[in-house]
Amino acid sequence: MRLSRYFLPVLKETPAEAQIASHRLMLRAGMIKQQQAGIYSWLPMGFKVLRRIEQIVHEEQARAGHLAIQMPTLQSADLWRESGRYDGYGEEMLRITDRQGRDMLYSPTAEEMVTDIFRAHVSSYKQLPLTLYQIQWKFRDEIRPRFGVMRGREFLMKDGYNFDLSKEDALHAYNRHLVSYLRTYERMGLQAIPMRADSGPIGGDYTHEFLVLAETGESEVFYDSEITDLTFGDREIDYDDVAQCQSVLEEFTSRYARTDETHDEAAFNEVPEERRRVARGIEVGQIFYFGTQYSEALGASVQTPDGSKVPVHMGSHGIGVSRLVGALIEANHDDKGIIWPEGVTPFHVGIVNLKQGDVSCDSACEALYRAFLDHGLDPLYDDREERAGAKFATMDLIGLPWRITVGPRGIAANKVELTCRRTGESEEMPAEEAVEKIVSIYAGL
Amino acid sequence: MRLSRYFLPVLKETPAEAQIASHRLMLRAGMIKQQQAGIYSWLPMGFKVLRRIEQIVHEEQARAGHLAIQMPTLQSADLWRESGRYDGYGEEMLRITDRQGRDMLYSPTAEEMVTDIFRAHVSSYKQLPLTLYQIQWKFRDEIRPRFGVMRGREFLMKDGYNFDLSKEDALHAYNRHLVSYLRTYERMGLQAIPMRADSGPIGGDYTHEFLVLAETGESEVFYDSEITDLTFGDREIDYDDVAQCQSVLEEFTSRYARTDETHDEAAFNEVPEERRRVARGIEVGQIFYFGTQYSEALGASVQTPDGSKVPVHMGSHGIGVSRLVGALIEANHDDKGIIWPEGVTPFHVGIVNLKQGDVSCDSACEALYRAFLDHGLDPLYDDREERAGAKFATMDLIGLPWRITVGPRGIAANKVELTCRRTGESEEMPAEEAVEKIVSIYAGL
Structure with missing residues (x-):
């Protein structure tokens, strides 16, 4: 691209409303324009970075054997009533009424809809395992959107969902996601540390968040410093190999690493003092195993080899695609501006x-x-x-x-x-x- | 892809609700699933075709020198009040209120927002010409959504907007879009005929629709049969060459070709009788020049070489990306199923x-x-x-x-x-x- 023909509206002044480096630099470098609180247009250079991140996510999902779909942004309230989440979700859910008076909502996540797709088309264990994912715009009506694209209301997310016959198979899917996420972030030039997390409104016992260390992170994190020496590197992975995925999970999660939500002071104190670190982190992804919570509520069952019917075991797995642009800048900048890692740079x-x-x-x-x-x-x-x-x-x-x-x-x-x-x-x-x-x-x- | 690991939920029965071939075949081939009236999930094979079309559109837009951006799906009502379109748009606009009570809407098109981006960042003729486009989900709350993805409520569209100093420059942008659209459709294996059209709620005097001939088309079309012999082929185009773009426009629009909205019986009768054709067509794109309508309303002006300030001349240009999947099937199928053109086939x-x-x-x-x-x-x-x-x-x-x-x-x-x-x-x-x-x-x- 010749700059004389590009649209790169750089700003000389530092915008007053921007409190953190990534927000400031994205505005100054002409990557985004705020349209309303927490809602942004992505200008040409910002959109290019977003696409590079999307591309890496798609490639790594394909490598893990996951299939890309696209669900609509607007969903029927009835589907969310079936799972029991409609009334409880709170004000962050943007509720909409169409011209016929039907209740709809702007999808903040898609467990219900993907389970609806599954139950309509899958009835036998022979069609498993199955993992469907999408990269789609989501909306959460945050009361205080801030930090630019890091905590926006309309944001781009990769959300993936696995369907498995047993808990054991679903935990392999969980591990497979953990491994593929490690690869995904490393390709972007980011170190994202899996930390034991709290499951929140999605539900479930198994969950890890991926956190990028940065002074401006919203979460306080506690970890064993050995964890930052781990790199995924260019090792070959067979995503069907249960033991191999399990051993990567163990390698990356056996040391103490938790956010303030799950922090356990006694366990932390068992880490040798010189290796104990307290810092701040930005969450850029999360994986969950939640069993049969949604498959039971929505009636997503399959026939087993012995002819009985059982609800499928599920998990969901997210990467904050638009948030990653901010996180990448928080982790890669200096006084003069942004320093793009080669994997995501808008121009080489x-x-x-x-x-x-x-x-x-x-x-x-x-x-x-x-x-x-x-x-x-x-x-x-x-x-x-x-x-x-x-x-x-x-x-x-x-x-x-x-x-x-x-x-x-x-x-x-x-x-x-x-x-x-x-x-x-x-x-x-x-x-x-x-x-x-x-x-x-x-x-x- | 190995089919044993793919998610291709083909149906044996023909779905009763589907009235036309593309809708029937997309359901039968497991490409889409209806989630609500006019709202679809795109399953893996459907999504692959959608991505191939998107990719061709991006490549051809880049070739023409247009810049990709991404605007949010939700927009502020205030911006639409500024242009005067908020109250008049009618019930097809999905109006939304957020938790703070602010009026928003799901964007059916984006003349206002792109003009807002322009006015915030461009102030001199030196920054022109400029064409920004996006591929983004839109919503129109159709009272009777039908024909599957051909007339859905949530749909994927490429919408592009040119900003130029003069009417003459803007008409070159218009021609450039016409040329690039001809290339775009041909790469997909489609013949889309530019026909003189009615400008509707966008406004303006210059507009052409691109129509694909198909029995199930919603528009009646009238044309000189010579027009179907024209092909763009692999000619080299310099998109900066005003005369060259103009001559392509003349070549493809000089013969009689109109939809029922603009049909002129007397002019049609001047076509030799053996070349007069009456058929049906599917609209897959439209280009507009509308001058300073939005730039005046929203205050998008630039300084000219002589120091005065003038509102910019604009046009907008759309390709129905999700609709194209349906149109491609309408134009390419037989009793047994779909026949993908090589340019867009989900698998080679x-x-x-x-x-x-x-x-x-x-x-x-x-x-x-x-x-x-x-x-x-x-x-x-x-x-x-x-x-x-x-x-x-x-x-x-x-x-x-x-x-x-x-x-x-x-x-x-x-x-x-x-x-x-x-x-x-x-x-x-x-x-x-x-x-x-x-x-x-x-x-x-």
């Missing part, structure tokens, strides 16, 4: 032309731009007639991980400058070498 | 194993399955223990364009059978040759 590399209109600079930049496109990468070329300082400030603010600077002096010596946004380090090299280096970085992802 | 090829459990058949199927995956294609392998007849019926119903049948007799002679869904023709050949043929078909798209 920025090209800064120090002397727009100079024939040799322009043609070097064009050649770089073409070379990246030919390699299937997505460069952002700042081809505006602006001072170098303004161009650098914009690049630092929007946080592309790599920048190539092209100036007349460098070009005369057949050199461009390659700068890493995270370290600030620069290196001079021929343009071809810079392209090769960038291409090899992204090829490794 | 089906593999039917006639003797599941037979070592040579199983390994031949596995090898085919792997080969397609290695080529980046998406095969559906029917690995169920089912009779051949049931497997063929399922493949015919779901309509993958190509099927490879593997049986013991063929394998003994080193042959598989390649069948074209559209023509029904089959050919025997070595498995490697069948893979090559399928790969080359999709490489050409």
Whole structure:
């Protein structure tokens, strides 16, 4: 993309209403625009990041054998009356009446509807296991929406639901989700720590939240410092392998790690003192096993091998897709702006032309731009007639991980400058070498 | 995908409520499930088609230089009061009150909101031209939703909006949209004819609808038969070239083609009698130029080169993404089921194993399955223990364009059978040759 043809409405001033870094930086970098309290439009660069996150989620869900569907945003109140949640859900549920006077609601989650799909079409254990998921807009009418997309009212969520014949099978689905979430977050460049959590209105005994450590996190967290040394890495996983998934779960959940909701001071004190950490975290996902709670209420049963009928065991599993954009920035920024991890950056590399209109600079930049496109990468070329300082400030603010600077002096010596946004380090090299280096970085992802 | 691990709830009976082929076939092929009148869940295969259509729309919009954003589904009533449309829109607008008592609505279209984004961030002609678009769920509270996804209440639409300094520039944007829409529909395997239309509640003088000819279309259409001979083909387009876009518009709109809303009997009678056609059509898109109607109402102005301030010229442009799934089926089916065009098929090829459990058949199927995956294609392998007849019926119903049948007799002679869904023709050949043929078909798209 050429910046002269892009819509990147960066702000010079820091918006007064934004209390935390991600909200401030998303507004300043022209990623979002607030339309009402807790409701945002995603401008081109913000939407690009959202799509990259969505894409990673889809790829990792497919790898785990889960199937993508799409449920409507508006649901019938009757379905929620069947499960018994309609009256109890409280004011966060946005209730709507259509022109025929029928009660509807804007889906905050979809256990009822996905169970309705299941009961309409599945009747035998032979059709199990089954996991259906979607990435869809949800609405929760928060009384105090704040922190930008971190606690909005209309938000994008991945919500997945497993259906299994037995508790044992459903716990494998639980483990499979835990493993695939670890991979998902790591691909985005995030360390999200699974912590034992409270099940809240979804219900159930087994649940873990995934938390990203950040000073501005809403939850207080308590953990054994050894847990932050764990990485999933590039290990091969067979998602059908029950023992393998179980052992990953054990590896990542055997150390103490809890939020304030489930914190147990006595258990925490058993962690050696030098490894005890108290910090803050942002919740970016949660997994649940809740058994037959919804399948019984909604009549979702299957025939077993011996001919009897049993309600299926279920769980639900969420990733906060739009919230992740905020969490990524909270965990990756400095005074100058955002620092995107390579896995989710809106553009792979920025090209800064120090002397727009100079024939040799322009043609070097064009050649770089073409070379990246030919390699299937997505460069952002700042081809505006602006001072170098303004161009650098914009690049630092929007946080592309790599920048190539092209100036007349460098070009005369057949050199461009390659700068890493995270370290600030620069290196001079021929343009071809810079392209090769960038291409090899992204090829490794 | 292995069918044994997929969720494809095909129905044997024809659902009584479905009046037209696409609705019937989408239900029978397990693509959708009705949740309420005019509100559907998209099951895995339906969602895959929806995503393929979305992807084509995104790619063609990017090619035309348009920028993707995402606006929320819920909007403030105040914004619609500013444009004057809130009170007049009628009962099709779903009006909502949040917990704080604020009036909101589920967006049926987004001229107001996109203009709000524009006015907040653009103030100079130097930032023009600009076209922003989104693919987002919309809601229209139809009194009589019917025909499945063709006339639903919650539906997925691409809506794009151009902002230009002058009427002349805006008409180029109009032409650019017409050209890109022609390409978009052709890539899906659809002939969508631009017809002069009525502007309705959006307003404006310039508007064309894109209609797909189909017996079950809701509109009566009148056209010169020469128009159906036109194809866009693989011509190279420079979307910045005003004359080139204009000439494509003239080529595709100079012959008589109108819906009943704008039909002019006298003009139609000037078409030579043997070329006059009266048929039915499904509207799959519409483009509008409406000048300064919204920019004046909402105060979206820019400074011109001479320093004065003028309201921008706008247009809006829609593609019915979820409706297209229905339209594609109306235009591509037979008694046995759907016939997907290669551009949008949920799976590129089906593999039917006639003797599941037979070592040579199983390994031949596995090898085919792997080969397609290695080529980046998406095969559906029917690995169920089912009779051949049931497997063929399922493949015919779901309509993958190509099927490879593997049986013991063929394998003994080193042959598989390649069948074209559209023509029904089959050919025997070595498995490697069948893979090559399928790969080359999709490489050409």
